[in-house]
Amino acid sequence: MRAARWAAVVTCVVALAWAAPAQAGRRPFIWTYDTDIVPKGDVELEQWLWARSRAPAFPERPSVYWIWWGPVIGLSQHLELALPFQVRANRTVTELESFEADFRYRLFPRGDDRAFQPLVRVAWHQAIRSANPSRVDVDLVGSYELESGLRLALDLGAQVGIPALRGGEAPVRILGTYSAGVSYPVIPDELRLSLESFGELDLKDAGQEPHLFVGPSVAWTFGRTWVTVGTLVGVTAVAPETPRFMPRLIWAVAL
Numbered sequence: 001m002r003a004a005r006w007a008a009v010v011t012c013v014v015a016l017a018w019a020a021p022a023q024a025g026r027r028p029f030i031w032t033y034d035t036d037i038v039p040k041g042d043v044e045l046e047q048w049l050w051a052r053s054r055a056p057a058f059p060e061r062p063s064v065y066w067i068w069w070g071p072v073i074g075l076s077q078h079l080e081l082a083l084p085f086q087v088r089a090n091r092t093v094t095e096l097e098s099f100e101a102d103f104r105y106r107l108f109p110r111g112d113d114r115a116f117q118p119l120v121r122v123a124w125h126q127a128i129r130s131a132n133p134s135r136v137d138v139d140l141v142g143s144y145e146l147e148s149g150l151r152l153a154l155d156l157g158a159q160v161g162i163p164a165l166r167g168g169e170a171p172v173r174i175l176g177t178y179s180a181g182v183s184y185p186v187i188p189d190e191l192r193l194s195l196e197s198f199g200e201l202d203l204k205d206a207g208q209e210p211h212l213f214v215g216p217s218v219a220w221t222f223g224r225t226w227v228t229v230g231t232l233v234g235v236t237a238v239a240p241e242t243p244r245f246m247p248r249l250i251w252a253v254a255l
Contacts, residue, residue, distance in 0.1 A: 028183035028219045030230045030248040031198045033155045035117040035143040037106050038074035043255045046072050046082070050248035057240035062090040066097070072252070077109035088130070095129045102137075117143045121157075133168060135161040139177075149185040151192075158203070174203040183219070192219040198232055198246075209239035213246055224254040 026036050030050075038044055048068035054061055070084025081103055088097035102123040108114065121139035139157035161173035181196030194217045202208035217230025228250045234242035 026219065026221055026226050027228050027250060028151060028192045028194045028217070029153065029179075029181040029196045030215075030217045030228055030250060031213075031232060031246075032153050032179040032181040032196050033104075033119070033121055033139055033141045033157075034151075034153050035106055035119040035141055037078075037080040037104055037110055037119075038072050038254075039110060040074045040077050042074045044072045044252045045255065046070065046084070046250065046252035048248060048250050050246065052243040053245040055234070055241050055243050056236055062092070063243075065089045070100075074110075077111065078106050080104050097130045098125055098127050100125050115144055115146070117145075119143075125159075127166065133161040133163040133170075133173070134165045135159050135173075149188060151183040151185075153181045153183070153196075155179045171204070176201045176203045190221055193217075194219065194230070196232075209241065211242045212238045213242070215246075225252065227251040 027034055046069070048066070050068070051063060051065045053063045065088070067087040068084050069086075070082055072080055072082045074080050081101070083099075083101060085099040086097045088095060100123055102121070104119055104121045107118045107120070119139075119141040121137070121141060123137040125135045125137060127134045137157060137159050139155055141153065141155045143151060143153045145151045155178070157177040159173075159175040159177065161175070163170040163172070177198070177200045179196060179198040181194055183192045183194040185192050195215070196217065197212070197214045199210055199212045201210040212235040213232035214235065215230055215232035217228055219226065219228040229248070231245055231247035234244050234246070236242050236244065
């Protein structure tokens with residue numbers, strides 16, 4: 001009888017936790033960073049599954065797949081910290097590629113309901129088994145939400161690769177990134193549909209053609225869990241080396 005009572009109590013607690021409003025930092029987009037962050041003192045476990053398919057002009061290059069996994073910690077009502085690692089795979093090898101320390105600072109505190117919200121992201125990406133060097137990422141992010149719930153986001157970033165940190169003699173590489181998205185709540189606080197674009201350009205090689213992608217996504221929040229899934233389609237008319245597809249699934253659960 002005692003065991004049965006304890007089982008009933010545990011079941012009720014789990015059910016209440018599952019039914020509680022989501023506290024995770026929701027992300028309506030698969031690529032564009034947004035300005036929501038995890039509440040102070042909370043932790044969520046977040047995972048990304050994503051891929052870059054072959055470029056039509058280079059069918060001999062294999063598709064590449066990644067798993068991004070780590071805790072996201074609310075350090076304050078302004079600041080969250082993600083500590084993920086990434087596993088990279090293609091048709092011949094699977095290996096631990098990198099780990100990161102990813103800080104996201106929201107200029108106005110979480111809970112501030114003004115329409116415009118700015119955020120600064122700074123991340124250290126430590127390469128382990130990767131052809132690319134360790135790097136520093138910086139993003140300037142802004143979002144604007146209308147009274148209808150329509151949400152706009154703009155993300156301008158740079159990735160500074162430093163080969164000398166691993167004993168290499170190659171020059172510093174600077175990759176510029178830019179993305180923008182628009183999101184609409186089909187069911188307020190639960191289901192959003194989004195459309196976004198993403199581009200990247202080597203800022204130190206004027207002859208390098210940019211990669212440009214566009215695509216849709218859907219974001220669903222339920223209980224203390226949120227899921228965002230979608231795919232970007234490469235605009236190969238801009239550059240033939242652009243991969244055809246970049247699908248991504250992101251999910252997280254608030255502990």
